Amino acid sequence: MPNAIISGTGFFVPPNVVTNHELAERYGIDTTHEWILQRTGIEARRFVDEGVGPSDLALHAAEQALASAGIRARDLGMIVFATLSSEHCFPGAGVHLQKKLGLCDGPDAPFVPALDVRNQCSGFLYGLATASSMVQSGNVEHVLLVGAEVHSHALDLSTRGRTVATLFGDGAGAVVVSASSEDRGVRGWWLGADGRHADVLSQKLWDIRKAPFIPQNAEGVGQLQPEMMFAQMDGKLVFRHAVERMIGSLFTAYSKKGLTHDDIDLFFFHQANLRINQYVADQLGIPHDKLVSNIQRYGNTTAATIPIMLAEASASGRLKRGMKIAMVAFGSGFTWGSAVVDW
């Protein structure tokens, strides 16, 4: 069985920086820089311009990841696209990225298959489990795994929506997962879900159990209430479960692989709240200098968060060949996961 190594990384965030101050000043949200910073660690996030979708952000990240892996898009055996904010309800974002990568062009177009993963903040780790299993099966040599989100166009950027709207930002991260005979790569992944809390953090937009699935007015025009349009969250409950599940998920990884945090060089925690991550680290005795974070600059970019961190840490030289890293995520569903990789 081949090993599944991460052979390339890339990321892209849109250039428009929106600071906490601007949320108050430009959007008129009744909030302050201090409130957001103290409770979450976020100082700024990026917002796309109108007309930009997650597959556009993903394209830049994917091109970088392919270049750093030293392969062409047509060498891919599979695209796995993790997002909660695909361009449309269906099809998912994967096929849009596939087309933008030129994989339908010309007489010998490879028509690389594209799979969509919908596991919100855990999407990258669910995707990594999928991609590495495909590679280890021997059926696929290279998988492009991307996480990309455009949150800003679906945030309630008003005081009514401030609890959710101040947390999220746009961005994309990508990795190439490749078959290798080298003794390194993905050593294990552990995933979990608790559907009892599916409503606690959700964006419903419609309810397909109802007929019609979106209420209509007398002219047959859909009518959406704000609580359907925008994500709803019980922040305190999410916080509690995130801490519990991230600690549990890391312990599972440790016990399955006979590791302690001394064996791990760097930790890539999902970036939902700096306080959650510092609390998890303190409970486990992980020194803070082993935590990689970017929530200060980007906010919560959901499925894009971990691959952006991997790409940034790799580009800056902080993440080096030979390191053992642990990744942990928790999010809507609830879903969670961890993975250990020898880089």
Ligand SMILES: CC(C)(COP(=O)(O)OP(=O)(O)OC[C@H]1O[C@@H](n2cnc3c(N)ncnc32)[C@H](O)[C@@H]1OP(=O)(O)O)[C@@H](O)C(=O)NCCC(=O)NCCS
């Ligand atoms: C969202 C979160 C920062 C809110 O912090 P909190 O301490 O729980 O705050 P609360 O929601 O209890 O709100 C406290 C008060 O601050 C207000 N508030 C909420 N957001 C605010 C904002 N951005 N600016 C100013 N005030 C805000 C609330 O309206 C509330 O006011 P009230 O007491 O007058 O009703 C925190 O719960 C959290 O981070 N939870 C986890 C979220 C998460 O990780 N989500 C993604 C999972 S992948």
